[in-house]
Amino acid sequence: MSSTLQSKTMTARSWGARPSGPNAGPGRRSGPAEPPRSASRRRRRTGWFFASPALLLVAVVTVFPVIFSLVLSFTDVRLEYGGIHIGSPTLVHYEALLGNPEWYRALGFTLGFTVVSVLLELVLGTLVALVLERLGAARGWLIALLLLPWALINVVAAQLWSYLFNGTYGAVTWLFDQVLGTQPDILGRPAPAIAAMVAVDVWKTTPFVAIVVLAGLMLIPAEVYEAAELDGAGTWTTFWRVTLPQLKPIVAIAVLFRILQAFGIFDLPFVLTQGGPGTATQSVAMLGYRVLFQDLDFGGGAAVAVSTAAIVMACCLLFLRVFRAQADEEVQG
Numbered sequence: 001m002s003s004t005l006q007s008k009t010m011t012a013r014s015w016g017a018r019p020s021g022p023n024a025g026p027g028r029r030s031g032p033a034e035p036p037r038s039a040s041r042r043r044r045r046t047g048w049f050f051a052s053p054a055l056l057l058v059a060v061v062t063v064f065p066v067i068f069s070l071v072l073s074f075t076d077v078r079l080e081y082g083g084i085h086i087g088s089p090t091l092v093h094y095e096a097l098l099g100n101p102e103w104y105r106a107l108g109f110t111l112g113f114t115v116v117s118v119l120l121e122l123v124l125g126t127l128v129a130l131v132l133e134r135l136g137a138a139r140g141w142l143i144a145l146l147l148l149p150w151a152l153i154n155v156v157a158a159q160l161w162s163y164l165f166n167g168t169y170g171a172v173t174w175l176f177d178q179v180l181g182t183q184p185d186i187l188g189r190p191a192p193a194i195a196a197m198v199a200v201d202v203w204k205t206t207p208f209v210a211i212v213v214l215a216g217l218m219l220i221p222a223e224v225y226e227a228a229e230l231d232g233a234g235t236w237t238t239f240w241r242v243t244l245p246q247l248k249p250i251v252a253i254a255v256l257f258r259i260l261q262a263f264g265i266f267d268l269p270f271v272l273t274q275g276g277p278g279t280a281t282q283s284v285a286m287l288g289y290r291v292l293f294q295d296l297d298f299g300g301g302a303a304v305a306v307s308t309a310a311i312v313m314a315c316c317l318l319f320l321r322v323f324r325a326q327a328d329e330e331v332q333g
Contacts, residue, residue, distance in 0.1 A: 066309075072302035079296055093303035103304070105279055106287040107311075113194070113283070114262040117201045121258060122251065124202065125209025130239075132210065133217045143211065150207040158271035161200045162187070165272070190280035193273050197281055201268060205261070209254050216250030217243070252323050256316055263312050284308045 073094070076087035097103050128146070132139055149157065164172045165186045177183045186192045220243065228238045266285035269275055275282035275290075282290075284304060292301025 069302045069305050072299050073306045075299065077299040077302075079298065084298060093299040094307070096300060097303050097307060102279060102282075102287065103284075106282050106284045109194070109281060110263055110265070110283045110285075113198060113201075113265065114259060117198050117205070117262050118255060118258045120198070120202045121206045121209045122255065124206045125254070126213050126247075126251075128206065128210040129213035129217055132214050143214075146207045146210060148207075149204045152204065154204070154267040155271055157204050158200065158268045161196070162272050165196055187273050188277055190277055193277060193281050197268060197272060200272070201262070201265070205258065209258065212250060212254040213247060216247045219250075220246045248323070252319075256319065259315060259319070260312060263308070263315070 071086065074089055074091070076090045076092070078085045078087065132142060132146075135142065152160075164170050167173055167183065167185045167188065170186075172186065173183050184192060186196050224242055224246070225238065228242050233241065264285050265283050266289065269281045269283055269286060270289075273281045275286050285308070288301050288304035288308065291297050291304055295301075
């Protein structure tokens with residue numbers, strides 16, 4: 001009798017037992033768990049749903065203009081009374097572009113300006129970052145002062161320097177007169193105008209490179225420098241063998257940003273020299289602007305834009321390929 005009651009009691013307790021664990025609770029029963037694959041699909045669908053407005057905006061403001069420019073550059077485009085008429089496919093715009101000496105002059109100036117300005121900004125920005133790393137309480141104030149040129153709008157900075165380079169009342173002209181006894185026409189001759197444009201770009205963009213490199217320096221572990229000191233490495237050896245290899249990824253990012261910005265330069269030569277004297281400081285972006293908005297050659301302007309984008313992409317891919325090859329050699333070594 002007692003054994004029968006005990007078995008009934010144990011059965012009742014087993015039926016009325018509550019589940020244990022994080023889902024335990026009154027009146028809640030544990031169901032089958034959701035398969036990991038379906039949960040992953042549900043999270044992906046949710047992510048795409050929330051990202052769809054931003055992706056749609058990017059497609060409208062970026063993808064559509066790129067596709068439209070490609071279409072214009074490969075078709076016979078005419079401006080008529082009713083608007084733009086897109087005709088049959090043609091390569092005449094690229095043939096005219098490749099046969100135009102002005103395109104090669106603009107491309108040569110843009111390439112030279114990009115290489116020289118990016119190299120100077122990289123060297124000067126690295127030196128400034130090394131100095132800032134060794135500062136104490138004054139680092140924050142100096143960084144704030146350093147960012148003032150970078151914070152200026154490009155048009156405002158270019159207009160400011162156009163006053164300084166003015167041949168009649170400019171401060172730079174007055175300084176040359178006081179030191180060398182001559183008043184050079186800086187923006188009126190090709191070589192000084194190009195040098196002045198590079199100097200303005202270096203003045204404005206070096207702070208950006210310095211801040212990026214400083215962030216990379218702050219991420220280098222102190223143990224690496226301690227190990228180099230124990231090995232008896234000097235200052236130059238430590239920089240060349242320890243600091244610089246650690247900075248390569250962050251420097252690569254800074255150089256890519258600067259190549260993209262410098263190759264598409266428009267506002268600086270447009271305000272400082274209007275592309276002159278002659279076409280000495282006319283960039284490919286200015287050439288595209290003149291062909292598209294002044295000559296109203298929509299197909300030719302689109303061809304300039306597409307060819308410029310292709311050259312920039314090729315340069316960036318080549319840079320990344322070289323950087324990856326060097327990184328692989330260091331890992332294998």
